[in-house]
Amino acid sequence: MPNPISNLTAIWVEGTGIELSWTAATDATNDSFYFVYVLTSVSTATPIWSLVTTLGAEIINGPAGIVALAPATSYQYPWASAAILWASGTVTPNSLAFQVIQSDDAGNTSIGVTVSTMSPPQTLPTAPPHLQNIPALDSFGQFLVNDQDSYSEISDSVEMIVGTQIGQRPALPDFGILDPTFTYPIDTTSMRNAIVTWDERAVPTITVSYEDVIGGGNTNVSIELATTNANSGEGTFDG
Numbered sequence: 001m002p003n004p005i006s007n008l009t010a011i012w013v014e015g016t017g018i019e020l021s022w023t024a025a026t027d028a029t030n031d032s033f034y035f036v037y038v039l040t041s042v043s044t045a046t047p048i049w050s051l052v053t054t055l056g057a058e059i060i061n062g063p064a065g066i067v068a069l070a071p072a073t074s075y076q077y078p079w080a081s082a083a084i085l086w087a088s089g090t091v092t093p094n095s096l097a098f099q100v101i102q103s104d105d106a107g108n109t110s111i112g113v114t115v116s117t118m119s120p121p122q123t124l125p126t127a128p129p130h131l132q133n134i135p136a137l138d139s140f141g142q143f144l145v146n147d148q149d150s151y152s153e154i155s156d157s158v159e160m161i162v163g164t165q166i167g168q169r170p171a172l173p174d175f176g177i178l179d180p181t182f183t184y185p186i187d188t189t190s191m192r193n194a195i196v197t198w199d200e201r202a203v204p205t206i207t208v209s210y211e212d213v214i215g216g217g218n219t220n221v222s223i224e225l226a227t228t229n230a231n232s233g234e235g236t237f238d239g
Contacts, residue, residue, distance in 0.1 A: 002102045003027045004110040005034070005073070010098060010117035018077040018117055020098055030057040030068040031105035036075050037112070039097035041090040049099055049112075052077060094119035129153075133160055149201065155225055157199045162191065162223070184210075195223075 003025045011019040020036065034055040041048035055071040077098070086093050095118035102110040129145035133156045136144045146153035164176030177194045180186050188206040195204045203226040211220070 002032070002104045002108055002110040004113050005100050005102060006113070008098075008100055008113045008115045010096070010115045012117050012120060013079075014119075015079055016076075017079045018082065018096055018098070019074070020077065020100070020115070021074040022100055022113070024070060024073050025102045025110065027104075028070045028102060029104075030070055032057075032071055033103040034071045034073075035101045035103060035109075036077075037099040037101070038077060038081075038085070039091060039099070040085060040088075042092065043090055052081070130156075132156060151225075154199065154201050158195055158202050158204065158223065158225060161195055161198050 005022040005025050007023040009021055011021075013019055025032070035051055036053045036055065037049040038052050039047055040050040053075060055075065057068040057070065058072055060067050060069060077096070082096060085091055085096070091097075095116065097114060097116040099112040099114045101112045127148040129147050130153055132144050132146055132152075138144055146156060161175070162177055165179045166176045167173050169175050175198060177191050178187070180191070186208045188208060192204050192206055195202050205224040205226075207222045207224070209220045209222075
């Protein structure tokens with residue numbers, strides 16, 4: 001039985017393919033072949049390996065004439081082939097497994113050496129967190145913070161906007177909303193415009209309910225907040 005290859009590796013090159021490389025079998029000659037397989041189904045009791053290429057002797061034309069060398073020890077599995085395989089639904093998305101077997105000139109084969117690879121994890125850019133509107137400490141004495149662009153951070157921003165009256169901040173006199181305390185009905189349009197002006201990530205839906213306004217009852221303002229950031233989420237808070 002021929003000896004197996006060793007040190008099989010698979011490098012994921014997004015949009016290009018999977019770069020396979022290995023160390024040649026110790027008994028490989030120019031009569032040897034390498035069979036490269038890809039795992040095409042994990043939904044059956046026995047995994048199905050499909051042949052993708054056969055690597056035979058490398059023929060070069062050198063100073064000594066035409067020479068046959070042992071097979072190459074690398075192969076690139078095309079990205080297009082990977083996309084077709086993922087679309088088939090028979091393998092796990094964004095992952096692949098390969099097997100390389102050596103064969104001698106008599107058709108004897110080595111044991112297979114396998115390797116798997118998957119899409120590298122995405123690393124999203126991070127930014128310093130913001131303090132919460134109402135400063136508070138956790139159990140370790142650290143200030144509680146909101147991650148930037150999180151729902152909590154955006155809702156805190158909206159709460160600050162609608163909780164500030166125009167002119168209340170001398171350094172930013174246009175920030176905030178007009179005092180709605182003695183306004184009937186509440187101008188939800190200007191309130192919404194103020195929110196999206198000062199925080200473009202917010203997508204507010206404002207509803208108002210009145211409880212006997214003439215008799216001095218309460219006016220309840222509810223802001224249902226979605227965001228332009230898909231990772232932030234949505235929710236509702238009342239003011």
